[in-house]
Amino acid sequence: MPDSATPRGNSGQGLRVRLDLLGREIAKFGAVGAVGLVVNIAVSNLLWRYTDIPTVRAGLLATFVAILCNYVGFRYWTYRDRDKSGRTRELTLFLLFSAVGAVIEMGVLYAATYGFGWDTPVQSNVFKILGIGIATLFRFWSYRSWVFKALPDKESVLSEAEAAAAVSVPVPVVPAPAAAVRVEADTARR
Template sequence: MSERGGALRGRLDRLMREIAKFGAVGGAGLLVNLAVFNLVRHTTELPVVRASVLATVIAIAFNYVGFRYFTYRDRDKSRRTKELTLFLLFSLVGLVIENGVLYTATYGFGWDSPLQSNFFKFLGIGIATLFRFWSYRTWVFRALPAREAVQTAESFLGQPSAEPDRVGR
């Protein structure tokens, strides 16, 4: 049971580190998103949801760089085109979730003051973040299979593999 408990603890520790890194990048992306949103909203005549969509797109670009090179830097890098396509697809769904909440509050209920807009933008970001965390870790930044991860680490360290590659394994 102790070996099983140790394995579970290791998985939980890795998940907590991943959540912390995701949160750090996401928190910085949140600041970018809200800063751009408020800057555009208060310096232009763009409608509130268009300003929000623009801010979200800028934050998505910022977040991709942070996720790829910080949060998920140890994940599979062999399929960058597929990764970026999936990232943009899931980010688009997150954009719709995030801005759908703001749209509903603004045009459905008439809540359009700066405070209300920021509250519902923040709420939409929170809901979309739950979806993005699940989708990015499940579909976009996929973990390397254990054998491949060991070989990648060994090649990085310049150490030969302890076990010869066998065909049919």
Template structure:
């Protein structure tokens, strides 16, 4: 029972750290999005893609060095490749929602752009959380704690031909 409770505590801590980094990433995403929209004449989805790419870079640093700093670090090339792959899928999800709202339904005011950008981020975040924790930042194998999980040592096979004192 205690192992289940500690597992739940670890998961809740992971979600909180993911949320902290992700929340900061959302702010970066929305700030860059609105800045690009304000200072350029780029179409809404292009501005959003730029903002998403900036937030992906921001989030990688936060996830690797804060949220998942205790996870396997042996395959950084694999980790970064998978992070970028799953982030690209998240980018398509996030900006697909904005594209559909803007060009499919004609909802193209600044307020509507921000609402659907935020909704897209939310949907993509669910996918990203699952994919990052499952595939990108893999958990290291559990090492039993001798204090909380004392396991007897395996019996050693008897050697033949030894004298017993």
């Protein structure tokens, strides 16, 4: 049997496919995240410039506006092929993990603003972006692992069915009673 027909021969190709899919997912996640970043920074700067809302509170409000924009992008573009059966669960987990990401993001901005006194517009933007970057790593992991769960691929479902069929107990063949065999033999002679 050639190597390409063996499971080991296909493992490199399977890995390439998985890496390609992961690369596409990261690109889509990044595109949605970039839109969220623009929304986040724009809203933050508008609030910092035109209101008296403190730096961290304004940053937090902007983060929540961006989170809502990101949910729409993630659900309907990045993860549109994922399980859609439990929307309440999905939205609850999305908001929970987004809140954790917001704490990470605001923690960096808070430390810069109140811990070091770095609160000029440029410094606030730099630390806001730094916080977003750190929080994005957490969000990517949590969204793909817990929120937008992948549906099982067709190959794994088929291989599970084949495995179940291979493990199933064969039905024993019960021989016909001897009397029935004799009657059939007698009929065949006539």
